Amino acid sequence: MSRAVNCGFVPLVDAAPLVIAAEIGFAAEEGLSLALHREVSWATLRDKLIWGGYDAAHMLAPVIVAQSGGVGVGDEPLDALMMLSVNGQVIGVGPDLAAGMRARAPGFLDARATGAALLAASEGRRLRVGVPFPFSTHALLMARWFEGLGAGRVELATVPPPRMARAMAAGEVDAFCVGEPWGSVAVEQGTAELILPGAAIWQFAPEKALAMPRAAVEAEPEIAAALMRAVWRAARWLGDPANLMTAAELLGRPACLDLSPEIIERALRGRLVIDRDGAEAPVPRLVEFFDAAATFPWRSQGLLIADWLARLTGADRARLRAAARAAFRTDLYRAVLGPIGADLPGASEKLEGAMAVPTAVASTLGGLVLGPDRFFDGTVFDPSDA
Template identity: 55%
Template sequence: MRTLPLTLGFMPLVDAAPLIIARELGFAEEEGLALTLQSAPSWSTLRDRLALGQIEAAHMLSPVPVAMALGLGGMRTQFDALSVLSINGNVIGISNALADQLDAAGSIPDFLDAKAAGAALARLKKPLRIGVPFPFSMHAELLHYWLAASGLNTAQALDVRTIPPPLMADAISSGEVDAFCVGEPWGSITVENGGGTLLLPGAAIWQFAPEKVLAVRHEWATSEPDITGRLMRAIWKAGRWLNQPDKHATAAEILSWPEYLGVSAEITERALSGNLLINARGRSRHVPQMMDFFAGAATFPWKSQGAWIGARMAARFGLDRAQSATKAAAVFRSDLYRRHLGPLGADLPAASEKLEGALSEPTRAATDSGTLILGPDRFFDGQVFDPDRPER
């Protein structure tokens, strides 16, 4: 097999692990690919590099391809989400001043209780300055969903500011923002530096949120089907490897290298294990499904996930919800996933969409060849999203 060079972009986050592991442990080489990985300083830079053809693929926020399909953000290039790279992985943090205020009011919630945390913030009755890494991100969608359902008028109560992940710890410690939603390890870095407290994991809002996707230009996937398949297989193998708990220490060590995250392996491993330190006083909690790269068909690009993102964006930006959900669903390429990963034995659900938020326990689901176990995917408020009725 002829080895082909391929350049992929990523942001320095733990959930870039499938790309990094695919390169460093030889899964890309097995598929005849010589990967070059480029770190980006911001999500807008990474999006633009991919759109302009400076890189072939990217570790990408799942809402970015949806936003582009909906004509949001000024970029018209069509992206495809070939697979989901990671489920969950975000944390919500607050400044020490805000934590002290909640503590004085007796309102510090349990770390996994999104209802109590939302209610505590709503009782403050003051605008909140919140940092997110990008306007079109799962961070933004989860925050708006959670706080609106908690009784805040998000248009009036939120001052949402865009801050690249590596700068989030400095932003909250300097008082630029009162709170943030960011991917690991940057929440843990905030705690490590004493600049803030973790309030909630993103998984407490939606237990199975598609956080990052493997994104490529639509025209590239169409014109390069062989390379597309090789790339998808290499990344899928890396996710399968990452699914093994006994590999977390090795993964954390590799991710800690300066060319990738450049933070200690001990901090990186917190997200992989789900064992988070949540304040400077040493309080820790285990977060089920903190971050997942493989189990429960985690990498399958459910069209209903895309539809949920599209419907949420439509509600925020004044677009038609049904049309937006349809356009967004088309971005999640379950057809390519079936074509290229089926021969490897990947779990292929019998359907490409489902009711999002309907599962409170591990549940058997039919596949093309048998059954698989889907993990819980509940929203914190018990809502269920039906992709056939996105306007609800």
């Protein structure tokens, strides 16, 4: 008899590990009947995970740190059992700004030149950038980008991706940072051009995590473990380029993203179409599900998020850092995924942003290569930094 697991997700390319776990049979192999439920808002998905009967969710990593650190709703801590994805964001602007930037011809992967061109094209007015949620890697990346550029006049506004085109048309926002496929959809509709992938700001940015309420993890650790194994195997399956066409087909289905698989495949293969003329831009590691320990919930990444949230909200930094350490379940990851073949890194924290090239590191199976993980401005985050 299989156990029913209800899992919420937001229609994005980075929900792929959950979709594959459910569709290709990895969940069934674990005795789980994994039912995926589509949600249109992060707040609603979070609430249904806490009060609405969902067992697990596809969740923005910063939401987990915030909720567990007391900057959320109610007092229920959430856990990040493992990461579902790294990177996957794209930044776009409306046609007018894009035209203004084109004269300066910044490279698509050059965050500094693109940023300078964007600031120049916006001609001194206060730039407004739409992000899907205040506690998101998108918001974190935008904060880092404009800080690194030394740009003071930027405001982030929460705009749900389905409303982004209208918000741009109404002049509510000048630019956006969203998860794929929303950027490609905007290009397809002619409402925006893409100017930069998130990976050009931070080469290895944790994006979505597999979230469960801590109480549920404690009450039924075997369910959490079975789900982790299924999702890890799904991520490994996604790591094989031969499977990407099938993945795009499955993600495109009406109950999932309800989109042409061709658009989804752009993100999966890291070949974006960035403007209406069909210009293509290859992006290394546009979205990563498996390689370079992409599924490992690095505590250092949780701590980086905690520090940023403390600055953003004014909430207690020590409390947020403690929450991040507790919520990023490297302990479970090691105990559950080590025995089924995950190559476990020797440490659970590392410097973030220190690897300019792929770097072999100590690991249980001896084959782990991490990085690159640089920030565009060369800053390095030291998790032990007090």
